Amino acid sequence: MNSIKIIANGSYLPKYKLENKELNKKYNLEEGWIEKRSGIKTRYYALDETIEEMATKAAINTIKKTKIDIQKIGAIIVTTTSTDKLMPGISYLIQKKLDIKKCMCFDILAGCSGYINAFDIARKYIIAEEIEYVLIVGVEKISKYIDDKDIGTKILLGDGAGATLIGKASKEKIxxxxxxxxxxxxxxxxxxxxxxxxxxxxxxxxxxxxxxxxxxxxxxxxxxxxxxxxxxxxxxxxxxxxxxxxxxxxxxxxxxxxxxxxxxxxxxxxxxxxxxxxxxxxxxxxxxxxxxxxxxxxxxxxxxxxxxx
Amino acid sequence: MNSIKIIANGSYLPKYKLENKELNKKYNLEEGWIEKRSGIKTRYYALDETIEEMATKAAINTIKKTKIDIQKIGAIIVTTTSTDKLMPGISYLIQKKLDIKKCMCFDILAGCSGYINAFDIARKYIIAEEIEYVLIVGVEKISKYIDDKDIGTKILLGDGAGATLIGKASKEKIxxxxxxxxxxxxxxxxxxxxxxxxxxxxxxxxxxxxxxxxxxxxxxxxxxxxxxxxxxxxxxxxxxxxxxxxxxxxxxxxxxxxxxxxxxxxxxxxxxxxxxxxxxxxxxxxxxxxxxxxxxxxxxxxxxxxxxx
The missing domain is CATH 3.40.47.10 (Thiolase/Chalcone synthase)
Structure with a gap:
């Protein structure tokens, strides 16, 4: 049985950092209330950054930690719940930016845990020896979908992107x-x-x-x-x-x-x-x-x- | 090596049928021009039908051709380019409607040919013997995204849904x-x-x-x-x-x-x-x-x- 391993991880957070004190002021909240309720101190918003820009930056930040030939990335799978890119999907925009010639691309909509689905699908292609490396990117510009009046949601969510490069392990792994x-x-x-x-x-x-x-x-x-x-x-x-x-x-x-x-x-x-x-x-x-x-x-x-x- | 087979196929077309003569009138086109250019005589539009309704009807039309226990459907994969259902995805709405208890659901965005991706992913889960049956549904309410002034696109596209139930073959298949x-x-x-x-x-x-x-x-x-x-x-x-x-x-x-x-x-x-x-x-x-x-x-x-x- 073939096994897989994580080759590299990378991420990208958008430039704008939203701190609790700003939310406290905006919504007239008691100091410490947000943190007590959620544990959260700061979150990031993509103001003038697009979802595909964040995804691509996380992909690049991942790949540059490795020495692999990027042409050996045989699949890019993006998972998101906040895409506006119906066609081409974000995975195709990453392929274009990285200029990977032979690659299978698709985006998955599977709630907040699509990353788990993508990981399991990626593994199947690697253990079948059909693909050498799979790049998975989880990305959200969820700030776009927050109702500014919905304080309970507003304090929790943030934008960002994370990527994982998966490949074959040289020995058996659980x-x-x-x-x-x-x-x-x-x-x-x-x-x-x-x-x-x-x-x-x-x-x-x-x-x-x-x-x-x-x-x-x-x-x-x-x-x-x-x-x-x-x-x-x-x-x-x-x-x-x-x-x-x-x-x-x-x-x-x-x-x-x-x-x-x-x-x-x-x-x-x-x-x-x-x-x-x-x-x-x-x-x-x-x-x-x-x-x-x-x-x-x-x-x-x-x-x-x-x-x- | 395990093999897969198509157990059943089904479809659903929305109620409203749009004929060339109606488009000819609207755009002042020469009789026969649309058919000569595209081969198309009629197409269907979902006017008051939602994308998840079409998808669910195609799913039901597929399953009712079989005698399988629907609780053995271990995955529902929807492919589309025209969804507005970021969360829950259409596959989850089908699961809910069919009341399938244990199931893995996700939607795929992969252009017009996501169905091919879904089919290949479905096969992987079946040959791994992790899932008995996979239901794939390709669905589009693309009429929503047509610019009414874009005649070249308007004459070509139509809404609809098609579904395929895949399972294990009893003998080896290419x-x-x-x-x-x-x-x-x-x-x-x-x-x-x-x-x-x-x-x-x-x-x-x-x-x-x-x-x-x-x-x-x-x-x-x-x-x-x-x-x-x-x-x-x-x-x-x-x-x-x-x-x-x-x-x-x-x-x-x-x-x-x-x-x-x-x-x-x-x-x-x-x-x-x-x-x-x-x-x-x-x-x-x-x-x-x-x-x-x-x-x-x-x-x-x-x-x-x-x-x-």
């Missing part, structure tokens, strides 16, 4: 995944291209701390792995309170969960790859360490991946 | 594919969610009769198959003139190419599954017959699949 969708419950998180985002915070909170934990437990069971064998959990950064409750329910220390929501807010599909970049850069992960990625969000969509480094 | 993207040439066919569709007809024509033929020739070469061994080619129905030229360049009779553009126009991602449904219904295909699907369009995206029935 891999397992558990991906499931719940269209029946999709009403709690919605966004149409011509309307604002709607979030039922209370229901999303419930979903975020129950279904995610059950999903991870099933993943561990499927792979015959104990939670103690996992070095880090890298979750979708939706809300610090959700992540803390996840830790409690999994009966693990909060430190075992990689958290960077304080700095960038909830960036939907960009959140896992951005967190992965930070985690790998920090040297906290070494070869053979096992991590779990867990994505959840609109759709509803939910998915986790167990990965050996 | 399968090959050749999927490639050309983001560098993407400027010739564009659509943003807040603007009208742009088509450079001349350049698309050129793309449609050169790159498609090269792609099919490469597919046949890869699978060591001669064009004589192919019972039917089922192409994306973009323009009758493109399809006729494709036949000429492949040195085959036009009758070997399945054509239904006369009745429904160019329905982008819906075109191949709708054509497949008609072809299979016509009893022109029997077990072990080989067919080629060829998709091409915005991105630019291009892909073909060789399939044994």
């Amino acid at each position: 891999y397992e995944k558990n991906i499931e969708s719940f269209g029946q419950e999709g009403e709690i998180l919605k966004c149409d291209s011509n309307s604002s985002l709607y979030m039922n915070g209370k229901e999303i909170y419930k979903f975020g701390i129950t279904k995610t934990v059950e999903n991870i437990q099933k993943l561990l069971e499927k792979s015959n792995t104990s939670i103690e064998d996992i070095k880090y959990i890298v979750p979708h950064q939706s809300n610090l309170r959700i992540i803390e409750n996840m830790a409690k329910k999994l009966n693990i220390k909060k430190e075992k969960i990689y958290i960077n929501i304080q700095k960038i807010g909830n960036t939907f599909n960009a959140s896992i790859p951005i967190a992965l970049e930070e985690l790998t850069k920090s040297n906290k992960i070494k070869e053979n360490d096992k991590i779990v990625l867990i994505g959840y969000g609109g759709g509803l969509n939910l998915g986790s991946i167990l990965l050996e480094f | 399968y090959e594919k050749n999927i490639e993207s050309f983001g560098q040439e993407g400027e010739i066919l564009k659509c943003d969610s807040n603007s009208s569709l742009y088509m450079n007809g001349k350049e698309i024509y050129k793309f449609g009769i050169t790159k498609t033929v090269e792609n099919i020739q490469k597919l046949l070469e890869k699978s060591n198959t001669s064009i004589e061994d192919i019972k039917y080619i089922v192409p994306h129905q973009s323009n009758l003139r493109i399809i006729e030229n494709m036949a000429k360049k492949l040195n085959i009779k036009k009758e070997k190419i399945y054509i239904n553009i006369q009745k429904i126009g160019n329905t982008f991602n819906a075109s191949i599954p709708i054509a497949l449904e008609e072809l299979t219904k016509s009893n022109k295909i029997k077990e072990n017959d080989k067919i080629v699907l060829i998709g091409y369009g915005g991105g630019l995206n291009l892909g073909s699949i060789l399939l044994e029935f």
